[in-house]
Amino acid sequence: MINKLEYLNPLTGLNLTLFPNFLNRRQSSLLFDILENEIAWEKTQVKVFGKIYPVPRLTAFLGDEGIHYKYSGQIHAAAPWLPSLLDIKAQIESKAGQPFNSVLLNRYNNGLDKMGWHADNEKELGPEPVIASLNLGASRRMDFKSKKNPKEKYAIQLEDGMLLIMGKGCQEHFYHQIPVQKKITEIRINLTFRQILQ
Ligand SMILES: O=C(O)CCC(=O)C(=O)O
Numbered sequence: 001m002i003n004k005l006e007y008l009n010p011l012t013g014l015n016l017t018l019f020p021n022f023l024n025r026r027q028s029s030l031l032f033d034i035l036e037n038e039i040a041w042e043k044t045q046v047k048v049f050g051k052i053y054p055v056p057r058l059t060a061f062l063g064d065e066g067i068h069y070k071y072s073g074q075i076h077a078a079a080p081w082l083p084s085l086l087d088i089k090a091q092i093e094s095k096a097g098q099p100f101n102s103v104l105l106n107r108y109n110n111g112l113d114k115m116g117w118h119a120d121n122e123k124e125l126g127p128e129p130v131i132a133s134l135n136l137g138a139s140r141r142m143d144f145k146s147k148k149n150p151k152e153k154y155a156i157q158l159e160d161g162m163l164l165i166m167g168k169g170c171q172e173h174f175y176h177q178i179p180v181q182k183k184i185t186e187i188r189i190n191l192t193f194r195q196i197l198q
């Protein structure tokens with residue numbers, strides 16, 4: 001398990017920045033409860049080689065008016081921002097040094113919910129997207145795998161209240177995933193703040 005990423009970044013080009021305790025316990029649990037209650041969580045479906053499967057987690061997409069984003073094979077129109085997210089968004093923008101006009105939310109009911117290997121490299125994110133990921137609830141592992149050399153893999157632990165910034169080059173050079181962890185029984189909510197160009 002890699003914790004001291006700052007020592008690793010110059011060697012790997014993974015370009016991750018972690019802010020542990022970006023939100024304290026009280027702030028993260030307050031936000032978790034708001035999202036549990038106020039987000040219209042959706043179970044979307046995805047078509048893989050012509051067969052339809054339920055996505056193994058719940059999702060939602062919020063953003064500025066008129067923003068659209070294609071994920072899980074479908075185009076989604078952004079639902080309006082929750083007022084309680086705007087202040088957090090501003091704090092995240094100042095850490096990332098850039099604005100975000102949308103957020104994709106994923107809710108993992110337990111360790112059986114997952115997200116497979118992918119890179120967030122859709123055209124509408126631009127050539128070198130910076131994505132900021134806020135983590136609430138259960139701690140989960142996140143894996144990274146080099147596109148050039150699939151044997152080059154890294155793992156980080158995403159804790160409650162932690163902010164992860166995937167910097168420039170991360171999507172171009174690495175895949176990431178949230179693997180199954182059968183022993184985890186708690187809910188995790190992840191928010192990825194994105195800047196969608198239209
Ligand atoms: O749940 C996570 O931490 C990963 C989210 C992610 O990779 C994505 O939304 O593209």
Ligand SMILES: [Fe+2]
Nearest residue numbers: 118119120176
């Ligand atoms: Fe992703």
